[in-house]
Amino acid sequence: MPEQDSCQFTASCRHCRKTFTSRNGLFRHLRNEKECGAKSNLKRGQEVVKKHFALLFAYQKSFPADDDATAVDDIHLGTSAGRWLEQFFIRALRNGTNATNEVQFSIISRTQSSVTKLRSTDLEQDAECMACGDVLVLTIQMPVCIADDPLLLERLVTPILSPEFRFENNGIVVDLLVCKVLDDDMTLHAERSCTQYAYHYLLPIAWLPQSEQLKAWVASNNMTAPPPVDSLRRLKQHCRSAESTRVDPRAHFKDDSNSNGSRIALGRFGALGHRERRAWHNYCDLPISHNHESGWRVIDRCRIMGTPTNSHVLLEIRDDGLLKGQVRRLVGTLVATTHGWLPETTIRSTTSNDVLIAGPRAPPGRLYLAEARFHFEEMKTGEETLFESTNGGKVFSKMSTSDGMLRLQNFILADRAKAEAAELNWLHDLKCKLSPALSRKLEDSKARDRLECRHPMMSSSSAPPTFEKVLSLLCEIVHRKAWPDTSSARSSVIADMGANKPEARGSFTVLNPMTLDLESHLLRGNQLFPDLTVAVFELEMALSVLPRTRLTLEGEDEVIERRLPSSHCAINCDAKFLPHVDSGKGAGQSLSMIVGLGDYKAGELVVEGDPFDIRYKPLEFDGWKLRHWTNTFSGQRFSLVWFTPEKV
Numbered sequence: 001m002p003e004q005d006s007c008q009f010t011a012s013c014r015h016c017r018k019t020f021t022s023r024n025g026l027f028r029h030l031r032n033e034k035e036c037g038a039k040s041n042l043k044r045g046q047e048v049v050k051k052h053f054a055l056l057f058a059y060q061k062s063f064p065a066d067d068d069a070t071a072v073d074d075i076h077l078g079t080s081a082g083r084w085l086e087q088f089f090i091r092a093l094r095n096g097t098n099a100t101n102e103v104q105f106s107i108i109s110r111t112q113s114s115v116t117k118l119r120s121t122d123l124e125q126d127a128e129c130m131a132c133g134d135v136l137v138l139t140i141q142m143p144v145c146i147a148d149d150p151l152l153l154e155r156l157v158t159p160i161l162s163p164e165f166r167f168e169n170n171g172i173v174v175d176l177l178v179c180k181v182l183d184d185d186m187t188l189h190a191e192r193s194c195t196q197y198a199y200h201y202l203l204p205i206a207w208l209p210q211s212e213q214l215k216a217w218v219a220s221n222n223m224t225a226p227p228p229v230d231s232l233r234r235l236k237q238h239c240r241s242a243e244s245t246r247v248d249p250r251a252h253f254k255d256d257s258n259s260n261g262s263r264i265a266l267g268r269f270g271a272l273g274h275r276e277r278r279a280w281h282n283y284c285d286l287p288i289s290h291n292h293e294s295g296w297r298v299i300d301r302c303r304i305m306g307t308p309t310n311s312h313v314l315l316e317i318r319d320d321g322l323l324k325g326q327v328r329r330l331v332g333t334l335v336a337t338t339h340g341w342l343p344e345t346t347i348r349s350t351t352s353n354d355v356l357i358a359g360p361r362a363p364p365g366r367l368y369l370a371e372a373r374f375h376f377e378e379m380k381t382g383e384e385t386l387f388e389s390t391n392g393g394k395v396f397s398k399m400s401t402s403d404g405m406l407r408l409q410n411f412i413l414a415d416r417a418k419a420e421a422a423e424l425n426w427l428h429d430l431k432c433k434l435s436p437a438l439s440r441k442l443e444d445s446k447a448r449d450r451l452e453c454r455h456p457m458m459s460s461s462s463a464p465p466t467f468e469k470v471l472s473l474l475c476e477i478v479h480r481k482a483w484p485d486t487s488s489a490r491s492s493v494i495a496d497m498g499a500n501k502p503e504a505r506g507s508f509t510v511l512n513p514m515t516l517d518l519e520s521h522l523l524r525g526n527q528l529f530p531d532l533t534v535a536v537f538e539l540e541m542a543l544s545v546l547p548r549t550r551l552t553l554e555g556e557d558e559v560i561e562r563r564l565p566s567s568h569c570a571i572n573c574d575a576k577f578l579p580h581v582d583s584g585k586g587a588g589q590s591l592s593m594i595v596g597l598g599d600y601k602a603g604e605l606v607v608e609g610d611p612f613d614i615r616y617k618p619l620e621f622d623g624w625k626l627r628h629w630t631n632t633f634s635g636q637r638f639s640l641v642w643f644t645p646e647k648v
Contacts, residue, residue, distance in 0.1 A: 013026060013030070016036055049142065051147045051184075052137065052393075053137070053179060054137050054190075054393070055138065055178070056134075056387050057081070057131075057136060057177055058133075058177055058404050059077055059078070060130045060173050060368075061130065063364055065418045065422050066419070075170060076124075076125075077130060078125050078129065079114075080169070081174045082110075082115060082134070082136050084174055086110055086136065088165075088174075089160065090105055090107055090140065092156075092159070092160045093105050093140070097156065107138055108139040108140065110137070111191050112134065112191060113197070114129075114369060117191060123294055123321045123324070125324070128364045129367050129369060131368055133198070133370045134372065137189065150394065161396055161397070162398075176398065178395065180386065180387055180392075186392045188374065188377060194372045195375040196318055197320075197322055197371075198318045199368070200305070200316055200317075200367070200370045201317070201331050201367050202314060203313050203331065203366070204312055205307075207335050208232075209231045217229075218311075219310040232313070235313075236303070238337045238338055239302040241347045242317075243300070243301060243302050244276040244298045263277040265298045272300060272375065275298050277298050278299075279351050280299075281323075282356065283359055284326060287627060288627075289627045291492060291578070291580040291581070301317070301318040304316075312413070325361065329359040329362070332359060333350070333359045335430065336431075346438075349442055354578045354629070356606075356609065356627060360434040360438065365415060365416050366416060368408055370405060373385065462599060466542055467616060469535050470536055470539050471597045477504075477529065477532070481504060483505065483573055484524060484525065484528060486507050486508065487507075490507050493580040494506070494578065504573055504574070505573055505575065506572070506573060507570055507571065507572040508571055509523055509525055510523055510526050510529070511533075512565060512566060512567050512568065512569070513534065514537065514565060515565060525571065536571065536640055540569070540640075540642045543593070543595065546560075547559070548560075548617075548618045549612070549618075551612070563620070567645070569642045571638070572638065572641070577628070579629040580627065580628070581624060581626065581627055581628075591620045593620045594639060595616065596614040597615075597616065597638040598638045601635055602632060602633045603615070603630060605629075607628045608627055
């Protein structure tokens with residue numbers, strides 16, 4: 001019998017270079033590894049590769065004259081327009097090559113600047129926001145014979161950019177303005193790589209003071225002469241107050257916060273770097289508070305960009321990520337402060353982390369996304385914008401971005417002409433209803449802050465008998481200066497918890513000894529104050545059978561049903577909590593219970609703007625869903641919060 005050849009058969013994958021001892025092993029590899037299998041395209045005997053397309057596109061929609069809803073027909077314009085453009089583009093490529101198999105042209109991935117897939121949904125663009133500068137990046141698998149032929153690619157893309165390729169779906173008109181076929185070595189993620197968003201709002205001059213004189217000055221075309229009234233000057237002044245200032249990064253703590261509550265923007269460079277982040281939670285349509293990280297944003301620029309018509313000025317807001325509703329509420333606030341209906345310090349006050357007051361929202365139908373910037377990519381292409389530079393890919397253009405913007409502006413002006421009466425009604429309500437109510441809330445907030453907050457230690461003799469034992473133990477801890485340090489997480493939602501805070505101030509947590517299991521570890525509070533721990537949970541049992549107020553998303557009610565024992569209790573001394581929601585969620589116990597103790601005045605618990613006196617009056621509320629904070633107080637104020645967090 002002849003001896004077998006010692007030279008063993010081998011086969012290799014020419015895409016990943018792996019070697020196999022049999023053809024069957026190679027075929028199994030191509031079936032299991034999607035990328036190698038797709039490139040080989042065994043069934044067709046034709047190789048396919050990935051090609052990246054960056055699409056600059058516009059979309060618009062007509063709005064009803066009296067519509068002030070956040071969403072129109074439950075359709076998000078940006079998301080819908082991007083999906084339709086994606087389907088249209090891939091269909092046009094297939095039709096251009098008579099492709100009969102979807103494997104020849106298929107979308108591997110898609111990203112869009114205005115759609116939040118990787119960021120918080122709080123940063124989602126307004127549902128009714130139009131655009132002339134949205135960016136969609138498609139990674140498309142196509143035959144290598146087409147991808148490697150620049151002339152063939154040009155013949156495929158050019159018809160898609162012809163004027164007749166402007167389609168309408170469900171009342172939304174979508175138009176592809178520029179297509180850039182990116183080089184193979186250039187990767188672009190439309191959402192993650194976007195470093196700045198530019199939003200425009202077409203503001204009628206009729207909404208400003210002395211509007212008739214201002215219109216006449218604009219119509220005269222004598223823009224070199226100063227305006228006859230100071231409306232524009234005041235508007236510019238308030239616009240600048242919304243801009244983030246440059247800060248010295250060395251003046252901030254390691255957690256990127258400084259002593260006055262501002263934060264520094266991280267991950268930005270050049271002209272965008274070292275800017276102050278501010279709490280824009282009051283300008284978001286969603287009910288968030290300052291402790292939501294997504295609420296801290298940077299507004300790089302808020303300026304008047306000119307007068308596109310004799311009756312309008314163009315406002316531009318450039319930021320690092322839009323909160324849903326931010327621009328419209330900012331515009332409404334700018335109009336009110338320019339008239340003097342709101343205090344000049346309103347923008348600074350409402351971006352403070354200890355204020356929870358929603359700003360007025362301007363009418364819809366005038367907002368659009370003008371530009372999405374990619375500064376990191378632009379550095380590689382010579383500082384030109386992505387679609388202006390021919391570096392990094394081949395650019396095919398239907399019209400310039402300025403022409404696309406002008407066409408959208410003309411559409412908005414024509415569409416909103418029918419809404420003049422409804423918008424004037426909004427302006428009247430802003431003057432007579434919204435601004436006075438907001439001014440009262442701001443004044444109440446200032447009045448509470450003027451209260452004197454320090455005090456001598458008070459006696460517990462005035463406490464009801466049920467509370468005497470706990471209050472006596474708390475006062476003893478303060479007297480001995482034994483109050484423990486507050487955790488960094490909880491310090492972030494308590495005002496003035498810097499290095500100069502008083503010793504007897506802060507918050508700590510204890511576990512309920514009756515609910516502990518063998519795997520539980522005692523907290524430091526249990527170890528330091530065992531008598532207090534027993535007393536606070538005995539107090540919960542005593543209060544759980546008494547009538548008390550219950551506050552949920554459905555409203556306020558009086559209850560007398562017995563409360564199940566909680567697993568934790570937060571013990572607070574002179575802690576003025578900032579607006580926040582509790583972290584995590586309740587495990588079987590969705591409601592926290594809070595009560596105040598001590599000799600103090602004011603200091604109500606505010607839940608979604610409604611104050612509740614909790615001094616020796618227990619209140620149950622959903623702290624995981626309802627925003628709550630502490631009003632300023634004078635005297636010595638303790639509070640106990642019983643809760644059961646979700647188990648990890």
